[in-house]
Amino acid sequence: MTKPLDPEMFDPVCPTGLMPIRVGDKWAGMIVQCLEGGPRRFSELRIPLRTVTPKVLTQSLRSLERDGFVVRTVRAGPARYVQYELTSLGRSLLELLDSVRAWAELHMEEVIEAREAASRADRAG
Secondary structure, three states: OOOOOOOOOOOOOOOHHHOOOOOOOOOHHHHHHHOOOOOEEHHHHOOOOOOOOHHHHHHHHHHHHHOOOEEEEEEOOOOOEEEEEEOHHHHOHHHHHHHHHHHHHHHHHHHHHHHHHHHHHHHHO
């Protein structure tokens, strides 16, 4: 049994949408991080990713599966369920995501300031 995901593992004001470096879609990096500790059911992923609609989470998981980062397994039996797990290719993203997160912690304010300046220039010009 894997340890439950922390519902607060992602800062609600995290500027993920502002990241200039992204793996897959907006949510892919967070999904990969959620799967780092082992296989997870869809309902488990919804806990820390509560701001993601089920439809968008499904689309993101399908994209990660299509690209070979995640494997989807249907568990048969009376309590049939689906779980998602990182492939070795998906696990190879973890180090990259750690580097991107460290870069963002150092430079995100600069990116935000540059975007705000460009937006002001667009409005003025």
